[in-house]
Amino acid sequence: MADIAEPMAPPMVAASEWRGDLSIRIRRGAEYVAIPLFALVVSAILFSLFLLALGKSPIQFFQLVHQGGFGTAFSIQNTLQRAAPLILTALAVAIPARIGLVMIGGEGALVVGGFASAAIAIPLVTGKASPMVALIIMAIAGMIFGALWVGIAGFLRYARGVNETISSLLLTYIGIATMNFFVEGALRDLTNPNKPSTMPIGDAYMVGKIPGTDVHWGLAIGVLLAIVLHILMSRTTFGFAVRVTGGNARAALAQGIPVGKLIVICCLIAGACAGLAGFYEVAAIQGRANASLVAGYGFTGILVAFLARHNAIAIIPVAIMFGGLVASGGLVQRRMDLPDATVLVLQGLTFVVLLVSETLYGRFKIFQPPITADRT
Amino acid sequence: MNVLTMPSPPAGDAVRAYSLKTIGVSKIFGPLTALDDVSISVEAGEFHALLGENGAGKSTLVKCIMGFYSADRGKVLLNGAEAKIANPRDARANGIGMVYQHFTLVPSLTGAENLVISRADAPSIFDWKKEKAGLEAFLNRMPFRVPLDVPVSALAAGEKQKLEILKLLYLDQRLLILDEPTSVLTPGEADEMLGLLRGMTQRKEVSVIMITHKFREVTAFADSVSVLRRGRKVGGGKVSELSVEDMARMMIGDTPIRDRAIRADRAPGDVVLDLSALYADDDEGLPALDQFNLKVHAGEIVGIAGVSGNGQSELVEVLSGQRPLKDGRIVVKDEIFEPNRKSYAKLKIFGLPEEPLKNATVPRMTVAENMAFRTFDQPPSAWLGWWLSVGPMRTKARALIKQYRVKTSSPESAIADLSGGNVQRAVLARELSGEVDLLIVANPCFGLDFASVAEIRAQIMEQRNRGAAVLLVSEDLDEILDLADRVAVMSAGTINYVSPVGSTNRAEIGKHMAGH
Ligand SMILES: Nc1ncnc2c1ncn2[C@@H]1O[C@H](COP(=O)(O)OP(=O)(O)OP(=O)(O)O)[C@@H](O)[C@H]1O
Ligand SMILES: [Mg+2]
Numbered sequence: 001m002a003d004i005a006e007p008m009a010p011p012m013v014a015a016s017e018w019r020g021d022l023s024i025r026i027r028r029g030a031e032y033v034a035i036p037l038f039a040l041v042v043s044a045i046l047f048s049l050f051l052l053a054l055g056k057s058p059i060q061f062f063q064l065v066h067q068g069g070f071g072t073a074f075s076i077q078n079t080l081q082r083a084a085p086l087i088l089t090a091l092a093v094a095i096p097a098r099i100g101l102v103m104i105g106g107e108g109a110l111v112v113g114g115f116a117s118a119a120i121a122i123p124l125v126t127g128k129a130s131p132m133v134a135l136i137i138m139a140i141a142g143m144i145f146g147a148l149w150v151g152i153a154g155f156l157r158y159a160r161g162v163n164e165t166i167s168s169l170l171l172t173y174i175g176i177a178t179m180n181f182f183v184e185g186a187l188r189d190l191t192n193p194n195k196p197s198t199m200p201i202g203d204a205y206m207v208g209k210i211p212g213t214d215v216h217w218g219l220a221i222g223v224l225l226a227i228v229l230h231i232l233m234s235r236t237t238f239g240f241a242v243r244v245t246g247g248n249a250r251a252a253l254a255q256g257i258p259v260g261k262l263i264v265i266c267c268l269i270a271g272a273c274a275g276l277a278g279f280y281e282v283a284a285i286q287g288r289a290n291a292s293l294v295a296g297y298g299f300t301g302i303l304v305a306f307l308a309r310h311n312a313i314a315i316i317p318v319a320i321m322f323g324g325l326v327a328s329g330g331l332v333q334r335r336m337d338l339p340d341a342t343v344l345v346l347q348g349l350t351f352v353v354l355l356v357s358e359t360l361y362g363r364f365k366i367f368q369p370p371i372t373a374d375r376t
Numbered sequence: 377m378n379v380l381t382m383p384s385p386p387a388g389d390a391v392r393a394y395s396l397k398t399i400g401v402s403k404i405f406g407p408l409t410a411l412d413d414v415s416i417s418v419e420a421g422e423f424h425a426l427l428g429e430n431g432a433g434k435s436t437l438v439k440c441i442m443g444f445y446s447a448d449r450g451k452v453l454l455n456g457a458e459a460k461i462a463n464p465r466d467a468r469a470n471g472i473g474m475v476y477q478h479f480t481l482v483p484s485l486t487g488a489e490n491l492v493i494s495r496a497d498a499p500s501i502f503d504w505k506k507e508k509a510g511l512e513a514f515l516n517r518m519p520f521r522v523p524l525d526v527p528v529s530a531l532a533a534g535e536k537q538k539l540e541i542l543k544l545l546y547l548d549q550r551l552l553i554l555d556e557p558t559s560v561l562t563p564g565e566a567d568e569m570l571g572l573l574r575g576m577t578q579r580k581e582v583s584v585i586m587i588t589h590k591f592r593e594v595t596a597f598a599d600s601v602s603v604l605r606r607g608r609k610v611g612g613g614k615v616s617e618l619s620v621e622d623m624a625r626m627m628i629g630d631t632p633i634r635d636r637a638i639r640a641d642r643a644p645g646d647v648v649l650d651l652s653a654l655y656a657d658d659d660e661g662l663p664a665l666d667q668f669n670l671k672v673h674a675g676e677i678v679g680i681a682g683v684s685g686n687g688q689s690e691l692v693e694v695l696s697g698q699r700p701l702k703d704g705r706i707v708v709k710d711e712i713f714e715p716n717r718k719s720y721a722k723l724k725i726f727g728l729p730e731e732p733l734k735n736a737t738v739p740r741m742t743v744a745e746n747m748a749f750r751t752f753d754q755p756p757s758a759w760l761g762w763w764l765s766v767g768p769m770r771t772k773a774r775a776l777i778k779q780y781r782v783k784t785s786s787p788e789s790a791i792a793d794l795s796g797g798n799v800q801r802a803v804l805a806r807e808l809s810g811e812v813d814l815l816i817v818a819n820p821c822f823g824l825d826f827a828s829v830a831e832i833r834a835q836i837m838e839q840r841n842r843g844a845a846v847l848l849v850s851e852d853l854d855e856i857l858d859l860a861d862r863v864a865v866m867s868a869g870t871i872n873y874v875s876p877v878g879s880t881n882r883a884e885i886g887k888h889m890a891g892h
Binding site: 235244253254255 | 696697698715716717718719720727729734735736738739740741745748749750752753758761762763764788
């Protein structure tokens with residue numbers, strides 16, 4: 001590289017002043033925490049008004065949520081149990097979000113993955129395979145089918161430009177219908193007259209608990225996956241390419257980044273996470289596949305991912321918080337005589353407030369590195 | 377301010393234009409003083425040009441006037457009285473309107489719809505008959521017309537820009553601010569538009585502040601000029617009393633500008649880029665490249681001239697992997713070209729696309745990250761091809777920032793915060809810092825000040841002298857005549873004329889550009 005002509009102007013800033021870099025990052029980080037928290041507070045206030053309008057006490061509500069979700073060792077374990085699938089379904093939203101996709105098919109992938117695990121368990125259980133082997137095969141089947149489900153939406157997007165949000169939502173309905181079709185037909189366990197289900201896998205084949213707790217291993221795996229995926233996205237060349245693509249696909253193409261391949265890979269990872277959640281629901285909680293798999297974890301996961309700003313690490317605490325909300329649902333319902341859907345109202349409110357709060361980024365001076373002060 | 381009930385056309389010599397003064401405006405972005413005590417004065421009905429090198433603070437100044445930024449010190453006087461402008465809505469209510477470098481019209485709506493919805497008092501239900509009549513009356517007072525009943529997307533760039541101006545006039549703005557308004561226009565379109573504005577200022581209907589890098593536009597259309605340099609106002613005055621040299625000296629002080637690059641005498645080498653029978657479609661699915669053939673040799677610059685819209689941007693997109701090739705063969709150094717990172721790196725293909733913020737950067741990623749796009753998956757930025765080493769990446773960015781004098785407050789700033797010209801420099805630093813065998817350049821000097829233009833052209837020439845094959849697509853014929861060894865004229869998606877620059881002339885090129 002040949003020299004450039006005499007400087008036209010000295011560099012604006014001396015190298016020593018670049019220490020400000022750190023403060024820029026800290027302030028940005030603070031903004032990402034403060035605004036979602038603010039959104040949470042606002043939605044809690046709005047929800048309180050809603051409760052008041054129903055003639056119920058908001059204070060009692062939040063007390064019950066605290067008690068039912070976090071009050072006792074038992075409730076905390078219950079909460080964590082529910083946080084496990086939420087971490088995984090939130091990852092299923094967050095990973096595609098990094099490449100610029102709004103993928104909301106986690107519910108479908110969870111159901112299909114769970115069903116696939118339960119279905120493949122039938123020959124394994126009847127053939128008396130060793131539990132370890134059976135569980136690994138079931139987990140892999142769940143991940144593959146979950147991956148397939150979100151992967152289809154990703155592929156349609158890449159190959160045909162089909163809107164991934166719509167297609168993943170529709171695929172969710174197809175997934176649920178497919179499970180019902182088999183559960184009520186070919187794979188129905190006829191010994192169970194109450195609820196159409198697949199054959200129970202039996203206690204010997206259930207996933208164990210984390211030692212010393214009543215929480216299944218899915219939580220540990222979820223946390224581990226969140227950490228691994230966070231590192232993948234922020235510290236590897238793969239993640240860098242994904243971020244470039246998500247930020248400007250045209251520029252990514254011009255840099256020779258294989259955009260289509262990355263889109264499909266991100267969707268496969270996402271689907272595998274949700275499918276794994278389905279596996280744990282079957283192999284650690286339900287013991288079989290039936291309509292209980294359609295518990296809304298996939299949809300709550302969307303909210304968790306958005307609150308966590310698609311940051312895999314932040315997903316962990318947010319998922320635990322919402323796990324607590326879900327866990328306390330029964331208690332709230334019984335004590336306050338509120339309908340089942342009340343918690344959904346809170347979630348819906350939070351989601352709307354959160355989306356509105358997206359417009360607040362960059363508006364508060366304290367979060368701006370002095371350098372980008374008051375950009376509009 | 378209801379436009380339809382607005383007072384009828386100005387009677388006689390009534391001065392409708394507003395005057396504007398800034399007094400001691402300062403704007404500080406952290407460690408960087410973008411504006412330092414800047415005072416400019418624009419009389420009513422004056423056409424005022426704002427000059428300055430890239431990053432001098434021109435856009436920041438007008439953004440302070442418009443209320444996008446709040447100045448840290450100083451005030452703005454409108455018609456002699458202090459104006460409190462806290463946001464662009466206030467500016468608009470005060471009769472100040474701005475035309476941005478990029479279009480702000482809604483492409484899928486017609487011109488008429490765009491005008492009507494832009495009104496602050498736009499009703500929720502439109503009585504289109506009444507609106508049309510109102511628009512008709514408005515247009516009759518205007519010195520120029522634009523077809524209003526076709527979608528904006530179907531208008532040519534010049535017409536869109538005129539429509540942007542019509543919009544401001546429709547909103548009854550009396551002071552128009554234009555930030556590099558002609559960079560998307562051909563010289564003909566630019567002259568027409570600026571001529572119209574000049575007429576309006578002479579009739580005292582509006583005042584104009586125009587940011588530009590083109591001295592020609594200043595001398596031909598402006599009455600007065602202010603020059604900014606590194607955030608300070610360093611000069612100005614009546615255009616009639618200043619020469620281009622005076623203005624240039626004010627802009628850059630006495631730092632020498634880079635001499636014109638010398639074309640080393642060398643025989644062209646082997647064919648590096650061989651394009652044969654290329655076919656590709658545009659966004660609407662219509663043929664954009666139609667049997668396109670061209671060869672570029674090592675150590676040669678081939679300039680593609682042509683009226684914009686004849687397939688040039690599609691050609692660049694095909695060569696940068698942004699648009700699929702329908703048919704044909706792209707061969708680079710005897711290998712079939714695949715738009716992937718391996719072949720870019722192996723064949724040493726680099727590119728400077730037009731509109732770098734849109735085509736070559738991720739605006740919200742940092743300057744350092746953007747500068748690493750070429751090398752992030754190679755050592756030392758990557759370890760085992762997989763692990764990202766942020767340290768070396770940042771060190772490299774610092775070196776490039778220094779070497780190419782990219783004005784940024786930190787490598788960690790978002791690249792979208794840089795001034796337009798500095799985004800261009802950052803991309804240039806990334807693409808030219810390695811060894812280059814094939815360089816694909818499109819309108820590299822859009823929006824750059826004259827010193828940067830000289831520098832970038834010199835760098836392109838240097839790459840050629842070193843033996844790189846350069847394909848230069850430009851709408852600026854002067855640029856092509858200045859740089860190219862051979863000129864190729866593109867018309868209707870194909871090359872219909874190729875000639876060494878030495879043995880052709882403008883008339884000949886112009887004839888083929890018109891498609892003959
Ligand atoms: N929001 C911002 N945050 C931080 N720095 C900024 C911001 N806006 C502008 N700057 C800096 O202020 C300086 C002046 O920028 P400005 O955009 O006004 O330059 P300009 O004269 O318009 O240049 P150009 O001709 O390249 O458009 C630049 O160094 C730029 O990096
Ligand atoms: Mg500017």
